[in-house]
Amino acid sequence: MAKHGASAIALVAPPPALDCAHVIEYATVDDSVTFEQRHTLNVGGEWLGRVPRLAICQNLDEPTFMVFHCDDEWSVLGVAAGFGSADEAKAKVERSYHGISGRWIASAFSRDDAARLVAENLKAHSCSFCGRTPLQYQSIAGDAVRICNHCVDEFHEVMHSDAES
Ligand SMILES: [Zn+2]
Incomplete structure (x- = not known):
């Protein structure tokens, strides 16, 4: 301002x-x-x-x-x-x-x-992948595209699950 x-x-x-x-x-x-x-x-x-x-x-x-x-x-x-x-x-x-x-x-x-306004703010800071809002995640990364800690965990699991099959 x-x-x-x-x-x-x-x-x-x-x-x-x-x-x-x-x-x-x-x-x-x-x-x-x-x-x-x-x-x-x-x-x-x-x-x-x-x-x-x-x-x-x-x-x-x-x-x-x-x-x-x-x-x-x-x-x-x-x-x-x-x-x-x-x-x-x-x-x-x-x-x-x-x-x-x-x-x-x-x-x-x-x-x-x-x-x-609260809904807009929550949406503007939601995860681009799962749609979780700031009330539903602990951490977030990215700006234009954002990813929350839940999705990072999920993708990490998917990427490393090949070794076991
Ligand atoms: Zn997410």
Whole structure:
């Protein structure tokens, strides 16, 4: 994504889905928001600090809400999960990001938009040979044509089975 200066970046809305979750509401952390490190979100042994973008998200098959902590490009840096409602999630965020409460914006994208994007992403990264999606394989090789670990195992077996017959 091209950068056109801080003011333009601040207006950029997130896509319908981040990772595999529907974005419900999002907020930009600007100078009107005061961050307080409350040691609530640990990522890989480090306490996550102030992030420039926050999103309330919901997995497509789960009723609970999550808070995605993101960089300027909406790459997910950390996730706080298990909230019973969007309001509960927002109240928790306010404890670390004072003044964020009035800054939440409802996403223009529906749950169907999110489901469509997730399905497209899964298809774009599926194995060219068996069609398994990223949820169904552990590793993948290739770009224009991709092969998953299951197919590598299968082909390896076929190639080396001649010796026994
Ligand atoms: Zn495969």
